[in-house]
Amino acid sequence: MTPAGASAARRGFGQTSRNDAWWLQPLTVFIGLSIFLVYANFRVFQNAYFEFGGYLTPFYSPLLWGDSPHAWFQGVPDWLPRWISPAMVILVFPAGFRFTCYYYRGAYYKAFWGDPPACAVGELRDEFRGENSLPLIVQNVHRYFLYFAIAFLFLLAHDAWKGMWFDDGAGGKEFGIGVGTIVLTLNVVFLSGYTLGCHSLRHLVGGFLDVFSGSKGRKKAWDCVTCLNEHHMKWAWISLIWVMFTDLYVSMLARGEWTDWRIL
Amino acid sequence: MTTKATFRIWRGTKEGGEFQDFPTEVTEGMVVLDAVHKVQAEQAGDLACRWNCKAGKCGSCSAEVNGMPKLMCMTRLSDLDLSKPVTIEPVQTFPVIRDLVTDVSWNYEVKKRIKPFKPRKPDFEDGTWRMHQEDVDRVQEYRKCIECYLCQDVCHVLRDHKKHDEFIGPRFFTYVAALEMHPLDTEDRVEELREANGIGYCNITKCCTVVCPEHIKITDNAIIPLKERVVDRFFDPVKILFRKLFGK
Missing domain, CATH: 1.10.1060.10 (Alpha-helical ferredoxin)
Structure with a gap:
């Protein structure tokens, strides 16, 4: 049932009557995500400089195997090709969580696929299937990545805790706080702000209900997730930038380029 | 205080049309719909435009102002760059009946x-x-x-x-x-x-x-x-x- 008569003809890519800097936002997203993707891939394949004392970078947490005291299983399995790093196995989950995130989907559809490049701006392609069929119908798996992302919060919180224990010089451990401890702790805080404001979580904790009044706990949970969800984009960017900085910080310590100052 | 501004308004029917420039004087506090009404009164009595409440509640005066879908009655001229022509065109998703009026x-x-x-x-x-x-x-x-x-x-x-x-x-x-x-x-x-x-x-x-x-x-x-x-x-x-x- 199309409307009677023809609506305006489709505009070509980038064509618009807008006279503001509509290209600025998709360009910023394109540059920001590209920097992260290049950096993350470099670090995943580097397979080195991922720990410093009690600090473990989030890119390699949990460290499934290796010779490090952080490793869950000591040594490298013989059957494993040398080029596979532990980060490759675990980063599938947080990467999948971000890739299927409702905020990021809208952002990268615009910035990378021009679908559309910006609101009321002409598109690149004629054909459009949206998320109605393959391949993008797979985005509906988002809630399963959420479950893993929540598990990762506990793992990273444990890493932050371990980052509070330093060698005491007598073979034992003593409590302390270094700049790295704060960096690791903030990483958990920012990732929690992002993960716990997830649209799928908002649905699962109470959004599926039509009547809240009989479920006070669910209503409270829904309110809390909604509160974070209202700033989901900000949490998404802050946590993305900070997880990259956390990795950079630990790697620079491991390379001996930076010094970790002890505060306590 | 009056200022000179140019409104580039799409004129036409479903068969086709074009933008026409309407230079006009505008005053403080005006919204785009006021300017369209001024153009109607002074220069183009046959300019078609749907409107009703002028308070952002009836949803009648939808159009595209400088390329963005907006209610004309809620778009202040003080928020627009009047040093350039302000384009006003009908919404793109629905068929044009005439000028700024579409069949929704x-x-x-x-x-x-x-x-x-x-x-x-x-x-x-x-x-x-x-x-x-x-x-x-x-x-x-x-x-x-x-x-x-x-x-x-x-x-x-x-x-x-x-x-x-x-x-x-x-x-x-x-x-x-x-x-x-x-x-x-x-x-x-x-x-x-x-x-x-x-x-x-x-x-x-x-x-x-x-x-x-x-x-x-x-x-x-x-x-x-x-x-x-x-x-x-x-x-x-x-x-x-x-x-x-x-x-x-």
């Missing part, structure tokens, strides 16, 4: 296809119900909609891809959300959301939210929660299994 009747037909409100049995013998405020807070946001169809205009699924046969657009997802999440409603619209309403076409650009003059968070509060209900029903194997085992 497709929306009325779509609305008729959506399953209507079906309340549960009345709570009391006098035929009334009781609802808690916290149960209706969520749907009250959707009911702010004034049906200006700016969201329908900016949605690229309709605007660029002309999926009018398969996709109902953000306005009607908001409408379905208002019904589907209503505490009294007993109807089930989840299957038609996926099949007939084409919610899967939405790729969450949030443009509908950007242009909504009532500041309804259409994407976050209506479309995504509905998408999640569709996921519950059709794409979550655990939920599907749970429903098969326990019947709910």
Whole structure:
């Protein structure tokens, strides 16, 4: 049932009557995500400089195997090709969580696929299937990545805790706080702000209900997730930038380029 | 204090048309609709423009001002760069009747296809119900909609891809959300959301939210929660299994 008569003809890519800097936002997203993707891939394949004392970078947490005291299983399995790093196995989950995130989907559809490049701006392609069929119908798996992302919060919180224990010089451990401890702790805080404001979580904790009044706990949970969800984009960017900085910080310590100052 | 400004207004019919420049004097406090009325009064008496309340509540004066869908009555000239011509054109998603007036009747037909409100049995013998405020807070946001169809205009699924046969657009997802999440409603619209309403076409650009003059968070509060209900029903194997085992 199309409307009677023809609506305006489709505009070509980038064509618009807008006279503001509509290209600025998709360009910023394109540059920001590209920097992260290049950096993350470099670090995943580097397979080195991922720990410093009690600090473990989030890119390699949990460290499934290796010779490090952080490793869950000591040594490298013989059957494993040398080029596979532990980060490759675990980063599938947080990467999948971000890739299927409702905020990021809208952002990268615009910035990378021009679908559309910006609101009321002409598109690149004629054909459009949206998320109605393959391949993008797979985005509906988002809630399963959420479950893993929540598990990762506990793992990273444990890493932050371990980052509070330093060698005491007598073979034992003593409590302390270094700049790295704060960096690791903030990483958990920012990732929690992002993960716990997830649209799928908002649905699962109470959004599926039509009547809240009989479920006070669910209503409270829904309110809390909604509160974070209202700033989901900000949490998404802050946590993305900070997880990259956390990795950079630990790697620079491991390379001996930076010094970790002890505060306590 | 008066200022000179040029309004580049699209003139034409469904057969075609072109922009015409109308230089005119504007004064402090004017909105775009005032300028269009001034052009009508002084230079183009036959300029077609639909309007009614001039208060952002009737949703009649939808148009595209400098390329963005807006209510003309709520767009202040002081917010525009008047050193350049201000373009005013009809909404792109629906067929032009004349000048700035478009035929939006497709929306009325779509609305008729959506399953209507079906309340549960009345709570009391006098035929009334009781609802808690916290149960209706969520749907009250959707009911702010004034049906200006700016969201329908900016949605690229309709605007660029002309999926009018398969996709109902953000306005009607908001409408379905208002019904589907209503505490009294007993109807089930989840299957038609996926099949007939084409919610899967939405790729969450949030443009509908950007242009909504009532500041309804259409994407976050209506479309995504509905998408999640569709996921519950059709794409979550655990939920599907749970429903098969326990019947709910």
